[in-house]
Amino acid sequence: MERPTDHSTTLDDDTRYLAVTSRDARFDGVFYLGVTTTGIYCRPSCPAVTPKRANVGFYPSAAAAQRAGFRACRRCRPDAAPGSPEWNVRADLVGRAMRLIGDGVVDREGVTGLATRLGYSSRQVHRQLTEELGAGPVALARAQRAHTARVLLQTTDLPVTEIAFAAGFASVRQFNDTVRAVYARTPSELRARPAQRHGTGAGPAGVPLRLAHRGPYAAREVFDFLQRRAITGIEEVLATPASRIYRRTLRLPYGTGIAEIHEPAPAGARRHGDWLDCRLHLTDPRDTAAAVHRVRRLFDLDADPFAVAERLGADPRLRPLVEARPGLRSPGTADGDELAVRAVLGQQISVPAAARLAGTLVAAYGKPLAAPDGGLTHLFPDAATLASADLAELGMPDTRRRTLRTLATALADGTVRLDAGVDRDDTERALLGLPGIGPWTAGYIRMRALGDPDVFLPGDAGVRHGLAALDATAGDADAWRPWRSYALHHLWNAPKDS
Template structure:
């Protein structure tokens, strides 16, 4: 071990000794004498330094023979914020693995999406994370299996395949290796049923985040942009529920996320209703991206708060997030609909689009009736229902066609620069639209929308100029949201 590595491990041990939740998901700590790995904030007695080993991923700890702690549940820790920031092969691969690409397409499919050979992908992931794509996907499958075992009444054999395992034997072996219990033991008591014997609808989850979370701002942001038919927000401020439909690889889904109440822990309550349980891990990742749950608010506040012009905004809204998107292709269509109109007008246009071209749910769920239209449908649609100028209808069909034929890709692992370049090459897609899509659909934390009206108003209010945004990197997207919130009501027209 080099001196640098030794010093890094010493600092990690200090984080473990102080049970510092800021590092949950950034690394994992394993104890040789117990054979258990934990998150840094585990409430158990701090082990002796000589007995501790540190791993960059849960999969690496599992590969070394350690099993997950039953107290701190390290598999439920928020993801590393590093994967949101990084645009290199490892960062892109981790976003795709989280979206379930390895389970659906194998390592070869992952490598093809990244534009590298399978050998290169495996080598770089193993060098940096201590585990290759198969092991990383296996760790995710184990977590999915645990959630299904403990929150549903599905038969165990069905859970094995829903979690992505190729066989029941592989499922049993993995669960025993990761949790040191059989699937039956891990399940314990089955999920409670209603009085009439029916299982409760959906899968209940707690989606963890690190640090403070500005829930009011993100729920308000989503509420103002809700599209009838696919989204709704119910309840009053402080007790709202955001609900939306999801278009998923194997089927459709409905996600419900509750606004956290005072004193709630570092998580959001979520419930997922899926037509195919194989979509669970993908649905979870998409909700996490929408609510920006893997962000590092401490790093954002440190950088932005260093500027005296932004410091009052950062102090006023600790944990402000930069909302992502549950569906990148949907977000791109919404961005075009939002050009040159208000948020309310754009939402009305989008609701008309959904009613005319959206795919109906198997059964309505309250006011939720459809999933957003797929790009292939919109590429050939007349769009006369929208009453938009011909140029904007053409722009809408153009971007839908580019998404449908792969000219523009907006999956989690796409090269962000290449995607923005492809967007800007399309007629009717200017810098603002391409930048907004990059910020939300691709989850880029470092996009500054210089030409946005709300940003201009916010800059004027704090006495800053666009040139000052260089000081706010790599967290420019969060600066944009602080500037938008500085103006009351927010000026931005982005849908």
């Protein structure tokens, strides 16, 4: 079965049912099916016996299925499916809203806060989300809270009352009612057996997670990309007998955290519908959902590698690179402000030199952790600190130091915002309006900090080299829309193939 390359809203029900009968994991997170005879909703790849067509209804979100009265399947755990790749591509109100909801904005700021960030009224936001996803922002956030609650119940020994508030619920009663509605079990019944749990979520064991992705995942290339850019003090990559572990510090809404992501062993790096093992160490378990969302953005786990490969592989010059690295991702960031500062530090110097410069910045201005954890000692400096910093330790030209302080000031006062819900075009224009920020820097920030899958950097030296190796020009990149960010990563890897 060929999958359409445009939005999931173009799928008809017959195509959806065909995906269900073939248990096609490519559609996990794109839509959900509710089975009227059982009252259960599933992901398309559920291994259970395929229900009859007459007994199946389709829903664009888990929240819509829950709103219709269906409870989550215990076999395929549809609430843990990869997120829809639409939210990476779309820059409209709904796409921006979904990225913010994923980061927990509704839980922290309410629907009014979500609408304010988007520049619309609460009524407009509710109407558009309901029209497209079958559920408003409250229901969408509720579905996410239920998933967070299940994870904490089944992987930690936190008291049930603490889990209720850590997951974002306003009351224990609301928590109990939601868990029973979504999982058809009480929180106590949902808990795993003690031997299956792994700690408190705040202690040494942390919160173990499996972060799902769809299709092949080029883990080696992603870990290589992050390792080359790792900044001493906030990031480290540890070698293990089987693979590597990427670790980094996180500044989160309620506290701080450390994320550990394990590179799959080579034999499993190309599996379909699989996951990355992750462990979160959080000072406040209320940050679970936000930390997961940021790690997913960093590792580009909600991408659709099939749609990317179909478009890029249509160019015969690019096809060998696409076939050589199936599932190549475009890594994002765990912190937009941090990424922007790193982009300025990296102007006109090599990647290793930029990483060393960023390490000097962290040592001078980063906030020390309460207790070092291996090589992790600091949080990246916040924008307000850098806006007033002398930066003499960096040994950079005065013009670049001024650029860095100007950028930090714009981030600190809100002139430039790099959160998950901003308008990408507006943000790029704001960046280009700052002295010292040119097209490469603004584009790189747009690609990684804002998760734009369709950025091309024709002035980048590695891109020029890659294009030359393919006997292609920057003009050829128009045929690679809307996945030019992925084409960039293939071009950056092109010298290894020449």
